[in-house]
Amino acid sequence: MIIPYVLVSQYGLNLDNGSDDMTRKVRSTDFDDQMLDGQPVWQSGQFWPIHLLVSRKSANQGAQRIQSYRRGHLVSYQGKLKSDGRFWLIIIKNGAISYLPVARRAGQLWGMDSNPVWRSPNVNQHPTLMETSKPNYPAIQPATRSFVAAQPLSFRTSANWSALASPTKILTAGEQIVYRKIVSNQQIDYLVTADGYLPYADNRQKHRFGVLLSPTSQSVRFDEATRCYQLNGVFQFTKREVIAYTAPDLAAPVVGQLDKGTIVKYTGKCRTRHRGWLRINFNQQSVYVPFVTLYPHHRHYYGVEITGSKLVTRLTEPWQYTNQTGLVNAHRRQSALKAQSRQLATVLGRIRQPETVVIGLMTDTHFDASQSSTTRQTYTDLRNFRQFAVDNQLDAMIMNGDLIDGNQTLARSILDMGDALNALDTHSQVPLMVSLGNHDDNSGFARYVNGYRTEQVMTTHILQNLRHSIITSESDVHNEFYGHLSLAGKRVHLIVLNAFDIPDEAENGYFKRDFDDQPTGIHWTGILQNIRHSRSRFAQAQVKWLARTLNALGEDQQVLIFSHATIRSDNARQAVTPFWTYDWFVNNQQGDYASLYRTIVDHRRQVIAVMSGHTHVDDWSKQDGINWITTTSDIADRRKTNLVDTKQLGAWDLLAINPSKRELIRLRFGWHDQSGHRSNWRYRLFGDGTNPQRLSLSELSQQLKRQFKPAPRTGNARYYQNQSQQVRQTWRGFKGYFTY
Known part of the structure; x- marks a missing residue:
């Protein structure tokens, strides 16, 4: 092995007697950890590995292997790249490009580099605070409370x-x-x-x-777990007679007795320490009857639930998901948040130019004040996100759906949505846009807990009441969950789409079953077609609005598009490939998705990127000239690649756009997903990740049997044409640099 003298003197290595120095990692004197993920640095040099390294077809660990380089083998490279949590050399041989990983963290190279400068060209050597003009957006009047x-x-x-x-x-x-x-x-x-x-x-x-x-709202006061829930249903006491009381207490006065076999309509459910109670109306007053005895590891029901749905035999009790717990290591987490915010502000100062547009992007917080400490602590993330936006004068903030978990009673979810929106409220200092996620209308509670009843769903009217005083007024189309924001004095426009453009429709208190899809003309009969929690749809009115909005842009204007779920391709009839997503959400997306996709592609010269969330992984792709980018979930315990304890920090993005250079730089606060994959059998066996219920072993066994011996398909299922054929779900991980 021949090593140039300049490297021997630079690293101070002793090459005598086999040189044990070659077995240790070499620390570079100019190794900058502020490289931008995904941005290549074109500088050539030579590299000598200290152990076996394997190059790959693309810069992620899941990519195809190309060539092995043994210890001490001379490697000539033409560029450098940071991607997938590693640092790579770009090798070009005979016109083919491969990528060789040479470090896992900054300063620890797996070999010797003849040109040890790793720094992004966008980074300012002497960062200064950029003066940014504050746009004038419609302000909320102080008197409006x-x-x-x-x-x-x-x-x-x-x-x-x-x-x-x-x-x-x-x-x-x-x-x-x-x-x-x-x-x-x-x-x-x-x-x-x-x-x-x-x-x-x-x-x-x-x-x-x-x-x-209101502008004067203070930090939220989390409620203690309440005892009663307003729910309507029918219950039959098939196992025993029961006593009716004036209150949910065995010591309360007795009103009467219900015989075995009695069917009652109830208006609420209550829980005491050892019993569940039904609230029923009797002689124009509320009385309470016990319907279940609660043991530490067992429940004894006195009868059966009659829900009116063939798919549900017993409703899940609402208190099953309200085990409120305190924040874990709250002080330690707050310190970590502040430290990460300071570090991110420093990096932003290095890349920010006078014409740079900076957008804050957060998605999938799944805030729930009552479910767990993890769902509760995202409230702190929202407030930290808001404060960072104000302190660093961001041009806009985007909350890209699933702001709340939407798996509580209507009363609790209204409180959660209001508190979460208040946490984002900057009092018009920074414009705010919020897209609608499949969890935000509480239809998941109706789907999994309340037997497909609509009484606990947040209607469009309720959601608009909660949103209208917080969201920048000019950004929302009237009574819709999509809109357009023109940033004052900037060439960049923001568009938020509604990927769950489904009307509020019910029949006899349940979701409407029949639906005629447009423009396909398909007649759907399944109940899931009209539940936002289970189906993605783009209505024709929204697609026409988008076409008019994009057509009205000037030639020098650019647009960044946000949608909670990504958009189905019009030619492949499935999700953008190799983009990873829930098959049934995008591969089976309904409505005028084809026209929507074509409209975006027709304006590819002006589209910076289409940003989405929903899948809880970092992923990206480029198809038909469009950057398709997914941001992972802020909530820590819902991420698909959460293999380590990351509960101390959330995850959200800063999008720094340079319209002249046509560059999008993406900076991450907190957790970064690396590339990964998941097998289809495991994915299907354990559900879509949105069902909070834990299945028993027998239920899991039945699911597995149905996979190997499926029932005959209905007409609806045949139309899907077996679109869920991605046997191996893959994602590329975080990437921070894009051109458009």
Whole structure:
């Protein structure tokens, strides 16, 4: 082995007697960890490995192997690249490009480099704080203080619980009202409105009756687990007779008895320590009957649920998903958040130019104040994201869907949505756009817990009541969840699409089954077609709006498009390849997706990228001249590649766009996904990752049997043409540099 003298002197290696120095990793004196993921640095040199290295067809560990390089073998390279959590040499031989991994972290090379400078050309050597002009967007007036009820509330004539208005006036769940101020009496807070006094919070029980949406809203006060849930259903006592009480307490006065075989309609469910109770109406008053005895590892039901759905034999009790726990290592996590924010601000200062447009992007927080410490701590991530945007004068903020987990009763989900939106509210300092995810309307609760009933779903009207005072007013199309924002003084436009463009339709309290898809004309009969939690759709009205919006752009203007779920290709009739996604969401996407896809491709010269979330992995692809990019979930325990403990930090992006250079630089706060894969049998066996229920061994066994001996397919299933054929699900991991 022959090594030039300059390398011997540079590294101070002793090559006598076999040179044990060759077995150790070599630290570069100019190794910059601020290289941009995915941006090649074209500088040539030579490299000598200290152990066996294998080059690959692309710069990720899951790519095809090309060639092995033994210890001490001379490698001539033409460029360098950071990708998939590693540092790579770009090797060009006979016109073919391969990539050789030479380091896992900054400063630790697996060999000797004749040109040890690893630094992105975009990085400023002497960063300075760029002066950015603050655009003038419609401001929220300080006098506008609004409240959205989480449950039906009666107005009072004064700040007294018993001072009910006559005739009774009620604000229904999800309705919005403007209030003037808050007053307190006997530890109950009341809102002073034009219609009277409305109870807002019971401080004794630490319970809120709704959510404030106002510029003066403070940090959320998380409620303690409540005992009762407003649910409607039918139950039959098939195993025993039961006693009815005036309250969910065996010590309460007895009202009467229900015989074995009695069928009752209930209006709510309550839980005490050892029992579950049904609330029923009897002689114009509420009475309570026990329907289940709760043991530590067993439940004894007194009958069966009659839901009206052939697919559900018993509803899942709502309290199964409300085991509220405190934050783990909260102080340690807050310190990590601050340190990461400072580091990210430093990197942003290095690459920011006067014309750079910087967008903050977060997706899939799945905030739920009642489910677990992990779903609860994303509230801190939202506030940290908001504060970073204000402190660093970002041009806009995007929350790209699944803001909440949507697996609670309607009252809880209204509180969660309001609290999460308040956490993002910058009081018009930074424009905010929010896309609709499949979890945001609470239809997952209806699908998995409430027997396909629509009573606990957040309708379009409720969601708009919660959103309208927080989201930048000019960005939303009226009463729709898609919109366009023109950044003042910038050449970059932002468009948010609604990948779940499904109307609120119900029949007899259940999701409507029949649906005529347009423009395909297919008549669907399955109930899942009308549940946003289970199906992606783009309506024709939205597609026409997008075409008009893109056609109106000037030739020098560029656009960044956001959609919670990505878009189905019009030619392959499946997701963008090799983009990884849930097959049934995109490969079976409905509506006018083909025209939508063609419209975007027709404007490829102006489209910077199409950004999505939903799959909980970092992934990217380039098809038909468009950058398709997915950002992983902020919530830590839902990521598909979460193999280590990453609960201390979330994950969100800064998108730095240089319109003149046509470059998109993506900086990551927190967790980065590396490339990976998942086998189809495992994927299908354990579901789509959105069902919170844990299946028993017998249920898992039945699922496995159905895979090997499937039932005859219906007409609907035959139309799918077996689109879920990706036996091996793969993703490319995080990439930080794109051209367009």
